[in-house]
Amino acid sequence: MAILEVRKYPDDVLRQKSGPVEKDDKGLQLLIDDMIETMHASFGIGLAAPQVGVHKRLIVVDISHYDEERDLLVLINPEIGLAEELVDSEEGCLSVPEFTAHIKRAGRVVVKGLDRDGNSIEIEATGILARALQHEIDHLDGVLIIDRMSAIKREFFEKRHQKALKEAKD
Ligand code: NI
Numbered sequence: 001m002a003i004l005e006v007r008k009y010p011d012d013v014l015r016q017k018s019g020p021v022e023k024d025d026k027g028l029q030l031l032i033d034d035m036i037e038t039m040h041a042s043f044g045i046g047l048a049a050p051q052v053g054v055h056k057r058l059i060v061v062d063i064s065h066y067d068e069e070r071d072l073l074v075l076i077n078p079e080i081g082l083a084e085e086l087v088d089s090e091e092g093c094l095s096v097p098e099f100t101a102h103i104k105r106a107g108r109v110v111v112k113g114l115d116r117d118g119n120s121i122e123i124e125a126t127g128i129l130a131r132a133l134q135h136e137i138d139h140l141d142g143v144l145i146i147d148r149m150s151a152i153k154r155e156f157f158e159k160r161h162q163k164a165l166k167e168a169k170d
Contacts, residue, residue, distance in 0.1 A: 004038045004052040009096045015142040018055040021076045032074055032116050035060045044094045046132040048139030051095050059136035063129050070129060078113035078137055089131060093145050101149040105134045
């Protein structure tokens with residue numbers, strides 16, 4: 001297993017839409033293990049394959065730190081079925097470090113997909129798990145928290161980002 005490099009904004013890799021995982025994907029199990037190790041090493045609660053430069057519809061989520069009844073989740077080709085209630089909550093992302101924003105998301109979702117052995121699974125989630133799942137699935141479509149924050153907050157983010165780039169150059 002290995003800790004992979006987590007790609008950071010504004011890396012173009014984060015903006016590409018990912019394709020479905022194929023049945024005979026030989027590197028899949030290793031990729032899953034590496035993503036889990038990378039997520040834990042980064043103290044993240046979720047990670048999507050494009051964040052490590054792989055454009056496959058694969059996410060890992062681990063909220064056991066917040067809710068010990070929830071096990072580590074590996075979801076292949078996840079799809080959001082039901083999404084209801086709009087909740088505003090603070091959110092961060094390993095690809096947008098040192099930044100959080102309030103983002104509106106569904107408070108309850110049902111997500112369908114495959115587990116790492118290819119079995120169909122369906123997850124009903126609320127709270128932080130619902131939020132993490134929607135966040136990671138966004139990554140599969142090239143969507144970042146920056147796209148979901150308010151215009152004012154986004155402007156603030158862009159200014160701060162430009163300033164940081166300039167400081168890095170000086
Ligand atoms: Ni993220």
